[in-house]
């Protein structure tokens with residue numbers, strides 16, 4: 001049974017203990033709050049009830065509130081007593097059995113890898129910037145490196161500075177950004193480019209946390225060079241698009257660092 005208590009647009013508070021109720025014939029499930037990303041549900045299982053083995057496509061957390069139960073997690077048994085907190089990555093096989101009346105909060109949240117891609121609106125906006133990026137791409141990436149080396153001089157040592165001076169690296173990055181804008185809805189077409197770049201990144205010891213630095217520098221450079229054409233809508237779309245591209249590189253580079261075969 002699902003019973004939505006609240007779908008608020010502002011904060012709300014509730015005392016979980018007052019919300020708990022048990023039924024001998026069914027598991028009580030109360031959705032406290034739900035949006036596009038996350039669902040917070042109170043689950044109450046009377047003594048002896050169980051939720052059979054299943055998986056979720058979303059990441060989950062379980063926080064036991066009262067009673068006693070057993071969570072079976074990929075064959076391992078975990079005792080659920082008040083205060084126990086468990087994180088379950090998406091697709092983990094699990095089951096729950098109540099040895100006494102048992103209540104717990106279940107949070108389900110979307111995770112980035114499950115995202116099939118960016119929204120259609122973002123695709124359309126990013127694609128519409130492709131001609132502009134073809135024309136002014138190198139100006140943008142030249143500015144991007146200027147911003148990045150100024151704000152984060154420590155990354156300079158990873159780069160071949162002669163390729164900066166002769167403009168070849170900004171040109172390569174501009175090509176990659178333009179390629180992404182043109183094929184954002186068909187990442188398969190970028191596979192060989194992603195491979196080349198990812199291998200170069202691994203050779204130069206690029207780390208996942210450095211993607212935020214490149215991202216903020218690139219977005220700022222777009223604003224600086226494109227001026228009025230870098231509307232809020234364009235910047236929002238590119239922020240989302242960059243995050244997805246960064247995820248693709250980070251994932252592939254992690255695989256290369258640990259020497260596993262290619263997956264895109």
Ligand code: HEM
Nearest residue numbers: 158159160163172173176197200204206210211214245246
């Ligand atoms: C989505 C973001 C990124 C894109 C699209 C991108 C793109 C590229 C491209 C096209 C190349 C040239 C590859 C080749 O030689 O054929 C390259 C090289 C390189 N990238 Fe990235 N990159 C990104 C993020 C980063 C990050 C986060 C870092 C970390 C600081 C980084 C550091 C480097 C370095 C050090 C090289 C080698 C440049 C050299 O030899 O001077 N990149 N990247």
